[in-house]
Amino acid sequence: MSGQRSYALSDGNAFYCSCERVFDPRLARQPVIVLSNNDGCAVARTAEAKALGIRMGAPMFQIRDLCRREGVRVFSSNYALYGDMSARVNAVYRDFSPRIEIYSIDESFLDLSDVRPDQRGSLARDMRSTVQRWTGIPTCVGIGPTRTLAKLANHIAKKNPGLSGVCDLSDASVRAAWMARVELAEIWGVGAAGARKLMALGARTVADVASLDPRRVRQAMTVVGERLVHELNGHACLDLEQMPPTRKGCAVTRSFATRVTDLPTLLQAIAAHATRLGEKLRREGLGTDHVTVFVHTSPHDPGTARSVSTTAGLPEATNDTLVLTRAAQDAIRRIWKDGYRYAKAGLITTDLVPLANAQRALIGGYDRERSAALMVALDACNARFGRGTVVPASAGIVAQRAWATKFEKRSPRYTTSLDETPVIRAA
């Protein structure tokens, strides 16, 4: 396609917190935070919570007293809810742009190249109010000729309430004025090390980086840095990634709610992980011919640390839960050592292959038809009656898993479970 490209980046403000607020009107003006897995640390904060000084990633044990004193409403992550709300928000985006790239659970890029430049701002404002009205989620939208500039515009929209949630950097002079006011650390993809390198080249603001010689930046930061300079000058190097690339690897890892000190409990946990891995692979028609298992202690615990992993090979690629479970448990038995307090375990696979055209083993291959039929039945039961209804006996009964991740303050799964729909008063 010819002509200037245009991208928008739209994201939900304190997305997890906003999801909670949609279903509880009393949260509207209260400070709200949402915790990470195992209720470890704050991963989403409303403006009111930020104003109390709660940092991103603040460990819960450090802010517990503050939260109690200030009446902060604290929630465990409710992924079923956030995933459903994210799908709704993206459905609205699709009404406004024919091409979108879902970048994360709360951020999407939209292609606005076919929208007249003078209409992009009003389209973004219209989209923003539609998302708010339909789903209850407040968003910010940034617009620019490259994805890097759209991301920068989104940052500016968020930090400047006067812009009412929309910042359009399509116009070169508008862009130059803003870029001179934003520090280079805010550039998408520039981490602490990158920022140091750019500052060593004499840059301080985003505008400074844009005016650097791309070749010098390339020397300091490889081709990634050079691309950054081009993107900041309005030359698009990155287009939308619409098709999720075929998954190359897959991991299932969890922290334990309490430390694990015996082998049977660990074997049960690893079997549950293998069950989940099988589900994930089957959903995408992929298989693997090896699994890597790991287990480690917590860096926060006193005493000696231990972190081990090993890989178990399989005769041929499979996604059969029973085969994966057996292989993972055998691997765990090989690396198990008594006397440690294990905090986390997981399974990792790489080099996934589409099972339909995977090479068959000459010897020791699996009976795929039989295995496939069993797995279809297993997945159907779990889809119908809820995840964890049918699992290998070695994975333990879901309700009795002492090691399972903690979600103590999770709100109801308002939109995905008929037992947990919002109850509204007719009185």
Next chain:
Amino acid sequence: MQFSIIVASPVRLPLMARPVAAGFPSPADDHAEGEIDLGKLLIGNRPASFIVRVSGDSMTEARMFDGDLAIVDRSLMPLNGDIVVVDIDGERSFKIWRERHGRVTLSFANARYPEFVLREGAEVEIWGVVANTIGLGRRCEIRLTKAR
């Protein structure tokens, strides 16, 4: 126990019976017209629609009973007589919505209730408009009456 959600997996009723034909292919096959999608019928605008549970009897004259499910569509603008979900001072509830000469009134739909009076200076926000109800509660009520 968990149930699959209505929004994600619509209930489908076969429009035509299609027995497995061991001999002749069914002459009806050429006239098959797909399935009636109950989800589509009940939910007009998916991303804006939420399923909620009714608690209480203030809406019975609008045929909405305790225990019913209501489909609330946030993209609809309320019309006179619509049941709305409204936040009044942070409390969410069902009310009947009416507008005359730019003045909005909210009311119950049950003669046994006193007239609903809005507190002076109350903060009012419409959360959504009820697009449909699924009468689970009413059926239970009838069963109870028969049992007695």
